[in-house]
Amino acid sequence: MNAPIFEVQHLSVRYPPQRGRAAAAILDDVSFSLERGRALTLVGPSGSGKSTLLRCLNRLVEPTAGTVTFAGRDIRAYDPRELRCRVALVMQTPVLFEGTIGDNLRLRPAGVPGDFSEPRLRSALSEVGFEPERLGEDATTLSGGEKQRVAIARALLRDPEVLLLDEPTSALDPPNVRLVLTTISRLQEGRDLSIVAVTHQPELVRRLGGSLLYLVGGRVQAFQAADDPGARGAIDVRLRAFLAGEPVAGVEKRA
Amino acid sequence: MSSPAVIDLFVWQLALAFGLVAVVVAISIHQSLNLERDLTIGSVRTVVQLYGIGFVLAAVFAAARWYWVVLILVAMIAVATQAAVSRLSKPLAGAGWIAATALSLSTAATLGYVIAVVVQVRPWWEPQYIIPIAGMILGNSMTSAALAGDRLQGDLRARADEVEARLALGFSGPDAVQPMVRAALRTAMIPTVNAMMTVGLVQLPGMMTGQILAGSSPLLAIRYQIVVVFMQAAATGLGSLLFVRLAVLRYLTPAHQLRRYLL
16 A cells, blocks of 8 residues: 555644634644555635635645644755745646746756656646747747646646645636646656646546545535445535535524 | 025915915805815914924924934935835734834935935934935835735736736745736836936925025035935835835735735
8 A cells, every 4th residue: 555645634724813814724624645656636616715715735735723734844954945846736726927838848946856858848738738949938928728837837847746736726717627638637747746636627636546635615515535435425525516506405504 | 605595474465475375265165076175174283283293393492402303314214114005905913013113214214325425414313304305215115015005006906816826836925926927016116216317307306396485506506406316216116115115025924825815
């Protein structure tokens, strides 16, 4: 059995009260673990804390309580900049900067290790379904789906061990959704990559396989381990209902 | 060199100046602007506030003690801090200290250079020089810090995803917000740069006008005005730079995170 790449224990995130706003609990006592090379999908209604949980894994968000262990060490033991190269994030709305596709792929702070040579950039592009000749194309005029795939290539150039996907397809039209999904499936096969994805897309949930974590109001409502098909029934009913757009049972206003 | 004496202004002459206010009030009534009340209150405030500061300055000038001068400077910084912070569209805890630090340091540096090195005032606390010069410096620092702070906050809010994208790519916190810092500093400095381009062509600066009215030769007045323009440029740059640098430290954590909940 694989050692877990991520071990999350009793994680809570609360924002301090601001002027005119009460303190807010975003995540409440979340625990799970993820084996290396496996996938985990976070599902749940909007505002249930999925994106925040994802951002705790690359330490863009600091938990108020609990621990996150990455590759055997507390993530606070890593330099956050190094951690974020090993645990790469692809956001819901891809952010590309001014310049060419190549400029965007090369974008990195000084001292980031890895191969950013021309041949490597070209192969990264073809990995996400682009003709490598498009390296010199203006990145700001790409379609949403193309931008998302360039963003995925940019994350992959850091040779991450984990890819965090924050609703990678929700801002895209159906043809682009298919292209991005195919890209993600191919990556899973080609590398020993662990993936944590937030998604509402039943198709992505199915393709990724792996474990499922169902989050409501910042709490884990259900967790289904990849190798535990026995638990499938219960979570499947709830998940299918949620993904099909039925009202979520068990969402109550918390005090 | 003899200069013509300044014409004294008596209280009955000030009363005549109220005729000018009456003109605006008449316009307001005639055009239904509904500003009569504010105009009246504004006129009264102008008289009361200026008389108040006049008496304070007269007392400080007469006492001629350095600690009174320092006290006035501290009070001026406190008011400027309050004004700069109140212009942030979303309150930021600790912004008062940030503004106070930025304004104090930028004013002290600029004022120190002008008083000690350029004009060479002896003694350094001579109220006739230090108070008006400090006021002009502080006014510019305050405006630029407020402009820069508001722009920084708005940009960080609107472009938070961009900041997080850079952080996620392994950039440090300061590197990730550098484009917003640059935009904020440019916003703060452009009005000053523009003013330098047209100074003396469109309007005579207030200080120079005052000096000429008080009997100085125009050639001496413009020499002072040149120093004033340059020191205002320095105060603008230093004030906004310090404010933005310190504010960024509030919005970022040492672990290179953006505190989105503050935006």
